[in-house]
Amino acid sequence: MKLTLRINGSVVEQDADPLARLSEFLRQVLGLTGLKEGCCEGECGACTILMDGAPVHACLTLIFQAHEREITTVEGLGDAGVLTDLQAQFAGAGAVQCGYCTPGIIMSAEGLLRSTLTPSDEEIRHALAGNICRCTGFETIVRAVAAEAARRCEAGC
Amino acid sequence: MLTALAPVRPSNLAGLASLMAGPRPVHFIAGGTDLLVSGRRLPETGVIVDLSAVAELIGIDCSGADIRIGSATTVASLEAHAGLAARCAALAQAAAECGSVQIRNRATIGGNVANGAAAADLIPVLALVGARLEVMLRGGVRTEIALGDFQPKTGGLITAVVLPGRALLPRSAFAKLGARRDLTISRLNMAATAEFVESRFRALQIVAGALGPRPLRLNRAEEALEGRTLDPDSLRGFMQVLSTEVDAAIPGRASHAWKRRAIRGVGLDLIARLCGLSPRDPVFEEAL
Ligand SMILES: Cc1cc2nc3c(=O)[nH]c(=O)nc-3n(C[C@H](O)[C@H](O)[C@H](O)COP(=O)(O)OP(=O)(O)OC[C@H]3O[C@@H](n4cnc5c(N)ncnc54)[C@H](O)[C@@H]3O)c2cc1C
Numbered sequence: 534m535k536l537t538l539r540i541n542g543s544v545v546e547q548d549a550d551p552l553a554r555l556s557e558f559l560r561q562v563l564g565l566t567g568l569k570e571g572c573c574e575g576e577c578g579a580c581t582i583l584m585d586g587a588p589v590h591a592c593l594t595l596i597f598q599a600h601e602r603e604i605t606t607v608e609g610l611g612d613a614g615v616l617t618d619l620q621a622q623f624a625g626a627g628a629v630q631c632g633y634c635t636p637g638i639i640m641s642a643e644g645l646l647r648s649t650l651t652p653s654d655e656e657i658r659h660a661l662a663g664n665i666c667r668c669t670g671f672e673t674i675v676r677a678v679a680a681e682a683a684r685r686c687e688a689g690c
Numbered sequence: 691m692l693t694a695l696a697p698v699r700p701s702n703l704a705g706l707a708s709l710m711a712g713p714r715p716v717h718f719i720a721g722g723t724d725l726l727v728s729g730r731r732l733p734e735t736g737v738i739v740d741l742s743a744v745a746e747l748i749g750i751d752c753s754g755a756d757i758r759i760g761s762a763t764t765v766a767s768l769e770a771h772a773g774l775a776a777r778c779a780a781l782a783q784a785a786a787e788c789g790s791v792q793i794r795n796r797a798t799i800g801g802n803v804a805n806g807a808a809a810a811d812l813i814p815v816l817a818l819v820g821a822r823l824e825v826m827l828r829g830g831v832r833t834e835i836a837l838g839d840f841q842p843k844t845g846g847l848i849t850a851v852v853l854p855g856r857a858l859l860p861r862s863a864f865a866k867l868g869a870r871r872d873l874t875i876s877r878l879n880m881a882a883t884a885e886f887v888e889s890r891f892r893a894l895q896i897v898a899g900a901l902g903p904r905p906l907r908l909n910r911a912e913e914a915l916e917g918r919t920l921d922p923d924s925l926r927g928f929m930q931v932l933s934t935e936v937d938a939a940i941p942g943r944a945s946h947a948w949k950r951r952a953i954r955g956v957g958l959d960l961i962a963r964l965c966g967l968s969p970r971d972p973v974f975e976e977a978l
């Protein structure tokens with residue numbers, strides 16, 4: 534079936550099974566491999582994308598449900614090869630080790646920062662509770678998100 | 691892989707009604723957070739309808755005596771709605787504790803009810819306030835039924851959940867216990883509503899979830915606090931009765947021994963929230 538989707542600011546027309554998982558389509562058909570398929574059960578958050586600006590699991594969304602929604606993957610946050618400010622904060626804070634969880638966490642953090650630029654540490658943890666990181670212990674991740682919130686606040690973004 | 695199941699994404703109820711009047715079996719998907727977890731298979735034939743774009747199924751109306759919530763309203767919207775929090779704090783609190791941000795952004799109230807899991811977090815609150823369901827049957831007939839009367843197998847569509855205004859007392863609260871703090875399925879949850887007259891509990895009603903397949907009204911626990919003030923003695927009596935409620939509900943179950951202890955803590959959290967206090971307040975610490 535020919536599907537028309539809005540992904541990372543572009544209109545994408547593609548033949549695909551409308552009942553396949555969006556995560557599978559984004560990774561395997563469109564090559565947007567930033568998001569990961571960890572559990573496919575909504576538990577790990579590695580597949581997090583923004584749908585109309587809000588973090589959701591691509592693994593629990595069927596492709597046809599994304600019709601007429603604005604889909605953003607981690608690739609859509611910036612230009613290829615250049616870290617966004619949020620990604621740079623993660624790198625600077627040592628919030629990335631194996632990196633498997635990182636794209637999902639970046640998307641959850643981006644969703645949070647689009648709704649508030651003054652989150653408390655508690656609010657950051659609550660917003661990232663759906664993302665599992667086995668390496669970092671999370672403290673550096675919270676620091677990175679708080680630093681980016683402060684930077685955006687100062688920059689008046 | 692192509693299947694004979696046809697996906698449809700109607701934008702209004704009229705479109706959905708005409709699908710339901712047709713000859714093919716109609717299946718619903720809203721947030722997909724129950725339907726799409728692995729291990730479950732999609733139906734093989736018929737039509738699968740995404741409810742998330744049907745305008746009439748989305749929204750919270752608190753302007754009348756009753757509160758009317760469209761079935762495809764997300765749990766995140768319940769969590770964020772100030773009017774709902776003011777009139778039924780328990781539902782907003784239960785919504786805030788469902789899954790993760792990602793789950794709440796997709797999961798719907800209709801899906802929570804239709805899936806009917808014993809551990810579902812919205813259901814005890816809805817049972818507490820005697821919520822009613824607006825349902826559209828195949829053929830387009832509209833009807834209103836009690837929460838417990840919904841039968842998913844009949845193929846009916848829940849169009850809205852109605853919280854009757856007369857049941858919405860000034861105070862209500864929700865508390866849950868899971869295997870971890872965040873993103874956790876309830877092992878036990880409780881919802882309560884009450885009013886305070888001259889600092890005494892009045893008209894207290896309590897419902898527990900995950901103590902059997904359906905939400906359970908805890909009449910004896912209600913009686914233990916009815917007319918009493920908030921003090922360590924009252925709370926100790928309340929906790930004892932809570933344990934006996936578990937004894938009566940799930941005797942001999944593997945979870946019986948720990949749930950009869952755990953319910954005491956969940957009960958204290960619930961009463962603390964109901965009174966707008968921290969569970970660390972000395973009155974609760976002393977009761978332990
Ligand atoms: C990781 C994870 C964590 C979770 N945590 C919680 C939690 O903490 N608390 C909790 O209560 N739940 C939790 N859930 C379960 C789930 O998110 C909720 O039950 C949710 O409300 C289901 O809604 P949905 O819209 O996603 O349902 P769907 O998956 O879309 O549908 C579920 C079922 O209901 C039917 N259905 C949906 N809408 C209607 C309707 N309007 N009329 C008739 N039938 C309908 C569907 O056909 C399907 O059979 C969790 C799930 C996951 C994956």
Ligand code: FES
Binds near residue numbers: 570580590
């Ligand atoms: S892959 Fe989607 S939550 Fe784990």
Ligand code: FES
Binds near residue numbers: 634635665
């Ligand atoms: S950096 Fe390895 S899982 Fe998070």
